[in-house]
Amino acid sequence: MIVVFLLFVFAGVPTAGKTLDVCATCHTNARCDDKADGSGKVCNCKYGFVGNGRTYCQDKDECQIGASRICGQHTTCHNTYGSYFCKCLSGYSPSNNMDVFIPNDGTHCQDIDECGISGQCGEGGQCRNTEGSFECSCQLGYRVHNGTEPFHPDTDKASCKVVDCGQPASVEDTVLLSFTGTTYGNEATFVCDEGFIWVSGDNISVCGANGLWRGSTMVCEAKCGTVPFLANSEVVWHKRSVVIHRCVEGYHSWRGSNVSVCGVSGVWQEATLRCIEIKPPINHLNILNEKCLHWKAEKYEEDPEDYKVTYIGSRDYQSSFHDKRKRLLSSKADQLELCLNLLPVTNYSISITAVSARFTATITTNTSLPVPPAPVVYYREFETPVPTLRLRRSANTLDPISLYQVFVLPIEEIMLFDCSSPGRPDPSRKSKSSSEYITAQIRLTQVGTEMNFTVGDGLYYGGFYNAPLENGRNYYIILRAVSHWKTALKSSCVLWAKIGGTSYVLKVSSLSAAASVGLVALAILVGYSCIWFFRRT
Numbered sequence: 028m029i030v031v032f033l034l035f036v037f038a039g040v041p042t043a044g045k046t047l048d049v050c051a052t053c054h055t056n057a058r059c060d061d062k063a064d065g066s067g068k069v070c071n072c073k074y075g076f077v078g079n080g081r082t083y084c085q086d087k088d089e090c091q092i093g094a095s096r097i098c099g100q101h102t103t104c105h106n107t108y109g110s111y112f113c114k115c116l117s118g119y120s121p122s123n124n125m126d127v128f129i130p131n132d133g134t135h136c137q138d139i140d141e142c143g144i145s146g147q148c149g150e151g152g153q154c155r156n157t158e159g160s161f162e163c164s165c166q167l168g169y170r171v172h173n174g175t176e177p178f179h180p181d182t183d184k185a186s187c188k189v190v191d192c193g194q195p196a197s198v199e200d201t202v203l204l205s206f207t208g209t210t211y212g213n214e215a216t217f218v219c220d221e222g223f224i225w226v227s228g229d230n231i232s233v234c235g236a237n238g239l240w241r242g243s244t245m246v247c248e249a250k251c252g253t254v255p256f257l258a259n260s261e262v263v264w265h266k267r268s269v270v271i272h273r274c275v276e277g278y279h280s281w282r283g284s285n286v287s288v289c290g291v292s293g294v295w296q297e298a299t300l301r302c303i304e305i306k307p308p309i310n311h312l313n314i315l316n317e318k319c320l321h322w323k324a325e326k327y328e329e330d331p332e333d334y335k336v337t338y339i340g341s342r343d344y345q346s347s348f349h350d351k352r353k354r355l356l357s358s359k360a361d362q363l364e365l366c367l368n369l370l371p372v373t374n375y376s377i378s379i380t381a382v383s384a385r386f387t388a389t390i391t392t393n394t395s396l397p398v399p400p401a402p403v404v405y406y407r408e409f410e411t412p413v414p415t416l417r418l419r420r421s422a423n424t425l426d427p428i429s430l431y432q433v434f435v436l437p438i439e440e441i442m443l444f445d446c447s448s449p450g451r452p453d454p455s456r457k458s459k460s461s462s463e464y465i466t467a468q469i470r471l472t473q474v475g476t477e478m479n480f481t482v483g484d485g486l487y488y489g490g491f492y493n494a495p496l497e498n499g500r501n502y503y504i505i506l507r508a509v510s511h512w513k514t515a516l517k518s519s520c521v522l523w524a525k526i527g528g529t530s531y532v533l534k535v536s537s538l539s540a541a542a543s544v545g546l547v548a549l550a551i552l553v554g555y556s557c558i559w560f561f562r563r564t
Contacts, residue, residue, distance in 0.1 A: 056084035056109070075109035101136040101159065109264035118159035134135040148180060163187075167236055168211035187300040192234035199265060200247035201230075211236060215243075220267055223247040251289035259302035260285075274302035281327060308332070308384035315396045320377065324358075331359045332380040340373040344429075344512060348373075372395045372427040372512045396515040399428045399508040408525045412496040416504065416523050418478045429511040430489070433467040433480065434520075438501040438527065446507060453493050466493045482526070501527030506555075 034170035050059035053070035057080040062069050070080030080083035089097055089111040098104050098113035105112050105127075112127040121128050128134040141147055141161040142154035151169030155162050155177070165186070165187040171178060174185025195206050195215035200223045206215035215232045216486035219225045228244035235241045254262060254270050258405035259278045264271040267287030274280050283299035290296050306325040313321050324332060333355070340350035350373060356365055369375055371394050380387040405417045436444055450465040465484065468489030482504055483495040496502060504524040510517045 029204075052076065052081050053080055054084040057081070073109070099130050099135045101138075116159065147188050151189060152180075170238070185441075190234065190236055190238050192238050194238050195232055195240050197233075198243055198245055200267065201245060208234075210234060215240060217243060218246055219247050223249060223267070250295050251295045251481075254476055255287045255295050255297040255303070257298060257300055258283075259304075261522055270298075272298050272300055274300070277305055278302040279305045279327060303327070307388065308381040308386040309334075309379055309388040312379065312388050312390050314377075314390060314392045317392065318369050319364055320379070320390075321362075321364050322388070323360050323377065324363060324381070326361070329359065330383075331357050332384070333357045334363075334365075335380045335382060336367075336377065337380075338364060338367060338375050338377040339371070340370060340375045342373055344372075350375075362379060369394050371395065372510070396427060396510050396512045396517055398517050399510040399519050400426055401519045401521045402431065402506050402508050404506055404521055404523050406522060406524060410527070412498060412526070413481055413483045414504075414524055415479055415481045416506075418474065418480065418506065420476055420478075427510045427512060428471055428508050430471055430509050431474065432465050432471045432507040432509060433469075433482070433493075433523075434463050434505040434507060435466045435482070435494075435496070435507055436463040437504040438503060444505065444520075446518055465491050467491050482524075496526060501525070 035370040046190075049068040049070065053059050054072065056076045057070045057072045057078070059068050060071050061067075071076045072080050072084035074116055075087055075089075076084040077087045086106075086108050089108045090106045094102050094104035094113070097111070101116045101119040102113050103116060105114065110129075112129060113121075113134075114127055115121050118139055118141070119136040120139050121134050122137055123132070123134045123135070137155075138158055140156045142156045148154045148163035151166050152163045153166050155164070160179070163178045163180055164178075164379050165171050168190050169187040170190055172186050172188040178185035180186065185274060190211040191209050192213075193209055195203055195209075197203065198217055200220050202220050204216045204218045207213045211234050213234045214377045215234075217230045217232070225247060229242060230245045232240040232243040251268065254265065257272050259275055260272045261275050262270055263273045270287040272287065273286045279302065281301040281303045283301050285298050285300040287298045288296045308325050310323045310325055311321075313526075315321060320336070326332060334357070336354040336356065338350075340348075341459055342348040352367075354365065354367065355392065356363070367377075369392075373394050374391070375394065376389065376391050378387055378389045403419050405419070406415070407414070432450060434444075434450060436442065444463060448463075448478075451462060452465055464489075467480065468491050469478070469480075470489065482493065484493055486493050487494055502525070504521060504526065506523045507518050507520045
């Protein structure tokens with residue numbers, strides 16, 4: 028390998044006594060030129076090739092510097108072995124009219140005016156030349172099809188189609204006599220229908236560029252003359268010698284015929300329709316005493332009207348509550364009243380429908396908060412300072428009770444208890460005052476159907492301290508039911524138990540669980556509350 032390499036390196040070197048022929052060593056794609064200083068010959072690559080002229084001359088890619096630089100604007104450059112050529116882009120043509128060129132003679136690419144070629148945009152199209160291309164739009168009476176304007180017929184596949192107005196529309200009380208066609212610019216001619224005469228206007232319609240027939244202003248009039256006028260009515264249909272009337276908005280048809288006919292004698296047989304003002308079939312709707320509906324019936328006939336009453340109730344504080352009921356009523360009366368069993372503390376929406384009149388009126392109302400029912404308790408007397416009491420409540424009740432409060436009332440010589448009193452919390456039991464206090468507050472959700480409560484167990488109930496009772500003192504335990512809704516607050520009380528061994532008698536006629544407990548008492552009603560007075564006997 029070393030020997031071959033040395034032979035390759037020294038090949039062509041003249042041996043002693045011989046002169047080197049430079050031209051004989053030139054590459055095939057090179058020429059032998061005289062040196063500039065006259066000292067001998069040199070090998071130079073031919074035009075279009077680059078190299079040392081002896082061992083290699085390779086093709087030169089003239090296009091690599093960019094088509095616009097070597098060929099000019101709007102061209103493409105194509106390299107060849109030892110040379111190159113240029114071509115114009117689509118939409119341009121060479122100034123020397125040759126398909127390919129080398130711009131050494133000043134040849135350049137110039138825009139082709141495609142609009143000079145007839146029919147470029149097809150039937151109904153008009154051409155506009157653009158730089159390197161062209162665009163089409165539609166002439167008057169034609170519309171672009173399968174595209175929008177402007178368009179190119181080759182790339183957009185759009186074309187222009189002649190406007191077609193279709194079959195001429197009939198004009199009231201006229202007959203189409205003839206028409207020349209349905210496309211743009213064609214005409215249609217009308218004549219009066221049988222029983223009518225032409226009094227004014229143009230009887231020719233023309234198919235317009237917008238695809239609509241226009242121009243016919245022909246007026247026809249029945250031989251009987253002007254159509255009869257009925258008070259508070261309008262013509263809804265007019266054909267030949269027949270006219271149909273109807274009451275205008277806000278008026279109601281009241282018997283009679285709504286058809287006018289042009290007779291053979293040339294005189295209108297007028298309709299006998301009467302149009303009277305419409306009034307709501309259910310008027311002046313209101314609610315009295317939170318339960319009775321009152322309204323006035325506006326009727327056009329003496330027949331009875333059927334009413335369908337639907338009322339739906341919901342409660343803000345009781346999401347599961349839903350009261351939906353219906354009532355039916357049939358009456359000939361002008362003034363009506365219907366009393367409903369609306370539940371308390373409920374938001375109601377009430378709808379009344381007059382069935383034959385197909386009219387519905389709606390009213391809303393919010394029923395108020397009543398005094399809650401007195402709790403049902405098991406009254407007992409105890410000697411123990413920690414008595415357990417029982418409360419029973421129906422699971423399905425709809426009464427609006429929010430919570431229960433347990434009052435402790437120390438027994439004194441003279442005692443006063445007001446059921447509407449807010450009560451005094453006494454969590455510390457440090458005060459020696461003999462006034463009553465709240466020892467527990469229990470939400471309705473904590474009660475269920477039955478509840479046992481131990482007085483004085485030392486726990487907290489609803490933020491109130493159930494303080495232990497003092498030994499040697501006598502107490503009354505009172506249970507208060509409280510209803511609270513929005514700003515309204517109402518309550519009722521019941522005697523629940525007596526603690527201790529004193530001899531008192533209590534009698535309260537307004538309580539559901541009154542009991543004889545050795546006290547004499549006087550109950551006075553104040554609003555929705557009870558005030559109890561006690562004295563020793």
